[in-house]
Amino acid sequence: MANVGGFFKNxxxxxxxxxxxxxxxxxxxTVIVLATVAAMAVFFALVDLGVSELFRWYLAL
Structure with missing residues (x-):
């Protein structure tokens, strides 16, 4: 515990x-990160919609 001051100095x-x-x-x-996050959000939303529709279609059979 005595080395805490030395740690913060370092x-x-x-x-x-x-x-x-x-x-x-x-x-x-920052713009690159925000654009990448937005693109990934859209991608995963579309994948989620597609998978949801596939399950609805399969369960409706």
Whole structure:
């Protein structure tokens, strides 16, 4: 427990070495992530609808 202060000191030292993205890069990556999430949501919604329709069709036989 005595090393907690040293741990946080080391964390701060390492965080200063991190290469943070520029504002333009961050905006670009955010748009890419949001577009990917939206595309995956649409894809899985369509797959879910298709599978649901298949089950309804099969159960109606």
């Amino acid at each position: 964390v701060m030292t390492e965080m200063r070495k991190v290469s943070w993205p520029k504002r333009k890069e961050l905006a670009k990556y």
